[in-house]
Amino acid sequence: MKKITLAFCAALASAGASADTILGFDATLGAWKPAYSGTIGVNNFNVDEFALAEDNVTFIQAALEHPIPLIPNILLAHSKIETNGSTEITDEVTFDDETFRAYSTVSANMSLTHTDATLYYEILDNWVNLDLGLTARMYDGEFNATGQGGIVCIPTVPSTPCGDTQSETIELSGVLPMVYGVARFDLPFTGWSIIAQGNGTSYKGDRHTDLTAKIRWDFVPALDFAIEAGYRSMTLDVKELDALQSDLEIKGPYLGLNLHL
Structure with a gap:
């Protein structure tokens, strides 16, 4: 991975990428409404069964461009992805180190909140614009499963785990x-x-992509304001990212407000 990263940086630098002739600023604030599908964990908890809430995800990104040759521009972005749901499992399911009892109610809370720091170059800058660079994506999230009850729960027998909570x-x-x-x-x-x-990476069978297609309309050109509408799709197919194993797809429409100076 390090060799690939260094080679990519060298290719960008040697390409004679163009810089802005003046200082530029571009920022977008928006809401994304994703749906969740796929599996998570060693024994493949199917997230579809949890009916995860399709709540709005807030995101913001801001880019600063400058006229200094060879020094990359910078973009910072943040997406707060949080959702929850619940299901009743009919068989025993093992999730990491915990085996949840059959017929227990399992609640799930998932956070894939992350912050991106990107260094990039302008390759083209006319009616066709092209930027290429490298992103460091910093995750701060978790997946929590909590179970209650189960097939061995007999309310009249105190020794059975009716009130026990598994987590x-x-x-x-x-x-x-x-x-x-x-x-x-x-x-x-x-x-x-x-x-x-888009952002993407692939290494030893693991794959993570985050792609967006959108249209932008400068509805107040004199004030440099624009509105954006599009579709964002994020995949997380990894055997072990930190402690997470998953094959998730998160996708849906979004709407944003853009300011560019």
């Missing part, structure tokens, strides 16, 4: 290197743009 938490904390890219196509004289943006 297991897998933490997700660490930094993941990813390749970053964004392409923007400006439609001349219309104020409309078509944008594709």
Whole structure:
């Protein structure tokens, strides 16, 4: 991975990537409404069974561009991804170090909140815009499963675990290197743009992608305000990321407000 990262940086530097002729700033604040599917944990807890809430996810990103050659531009982004749900399992299920009893009610709380720090270069800067760089994605999340009751629960027999609560938490904390890219196509004289943006990494069978396709409309050109609408898809197919094993897909529409100076 280190060799790939160094080679990619060298390729960017030697490409003579262009820089902004003036200082530039671009920021987007928005809400994403994702649906969740896939599995998590060694024994494949199917997240579909938990009917995870499709709550709005808030996100923000801000980029600063400068005219200094060879020094990369910087982009910071943050997504607060949190959801919860519950299900009744009909068989024993082992999740990490805990075996949940059959016919117990299991509640799930999942957080995939993360912050991105990206260094990138402008490769093209006209009606076709292309940026390439590297991202360090810092996760601060977890998946918690809590079970109550079960097939051995007999209310009239005190020794059975009717009131016992089973709980297991897998933490997700660490930094993941990813390749970053964004392409923007400006439609001349219309104020409309078509944008594709993404981060991705793949290593020893593990794969993590975060892709967005969107359109942008400069509805107040004089004030540099624009509105964005699009679709974001995130996959997390990993055997062990920190302590997490998963094959998750999180995707849905989003709406954002953009300021560019």
